[in-house]
Amino acid sequence: DVKVTQSSRYLVKRTGEKVFLECVQDMDHENMFWYRQDPGLGLRLIYFSYDVKMKEKGDIPEGYSVSREKKERFSLILESASTNQTSMYLCASSPGGTSGYNEQFFGPGTRLTVL
Amino acid sequence: AQTVTQSQPEMSVQEAETVTLSCTYDTSESNYYLFWYKQPPSRQMILVIRQEAYKQQNATENRFSVNFQKAAKSFSLKISDSQLGDTAMYFCAFMITYGNKLVFGAGTILRVKS
Numbered sequence: 001d002v003k004v005t006q007s008s009r010y011l012v013k014r015t016g017e018k019v020f021l022e023c024v025q026d027m028d029h030e031n032m033f034w035y036r037q038d039p040g041l042g043l044r045l046i047y048f049s050y051d052v053k054m055k056e057k058g059d060i061p062e063g064y065s066v067s068r069e070k071k072e073r074f075s076l077i078l079e080s081a082s083t084n085q086t087s088m089y090l091c092a093s094s095p096g097g098t099s100g101y102n103e104q105f106f107g108p109g110t111r112l113t114v115l
Numbered sequence: 116a117q118t119v120t121q122s123q124p125e126m127s128v129q130e131a132e133t134v135t136l137s138c139t140y141d142t143s144e145s146n147y148y149l150f151w152y153k154q155p156p157s158r159q160m161i162l163v164i165r166q167e168a169y170k171q172q173n174a175t176e177n178r179f180s181v182n183f184q185k186a187a188k189s190f191s192l193k194i195s196d197s198q199l200g201d202t203a204m205y206f207c208a209f210m211i212t213y214g215n216k217l218v219f220g221a222g223t224i225l226r227v228k229s
Contacts, residue, residue, distance in 0.1 A: 031215050033216075040124070040221050041221060042119075042121075042206060042219040042220050042221040042222050043206065043217075043219040044219075045216060045217075048215065048216065050215065058216070088158075090160065092160075094215065101148050101165070101167075101210065101212070102215060103162060103165075104162075104217060106152075106159060106160035106161070107159075108157070108158050108159050109158045109159075
């Protein structure tokens, strides 16, 4: 079974703090994703990475950065946390390749509260 | 750009009955996939069912089936013989063929009552 793990289920930070959310997958997937989930808005893509050290902005990258130094690990960084970044953050991974469809597998999520 | 719309924020159904969740989408692409994902209260999102746009036959997975109307850009999920374990948030999602990015709807909370 594909396993995607996230470092914390719940996290409470203060405004202005630098926050790291970590995601690890164990299936040698090329692609990794960070989403933000908010009520009434569904999931929105923040960033995704298609290879080590490669990244691409999603729909809402402002206020976030990412790091992928190893294939299995993808980090989301909030350089200076703000209250409007209080949300549920979901990580996902998918295989690469040339098939028409690459299923995404999701982690359990991190509920981040910024005070 | 693609958009996915789920117009039912919440629904409820009695155990053992059938319920249908609605989804519409907008795209200019001709080759794509549509998905229904389930997110139970424990939060791990899992794939329920997938439909390739080029296939006319509606996808079925056990008690879950879809009604895919390509011309109308409609993709509804039918859950038969609803069970308490079906209680979850359900997301409709879209991906272009050979793409990597999913576009999600806002979600529908389904509550199955005993």
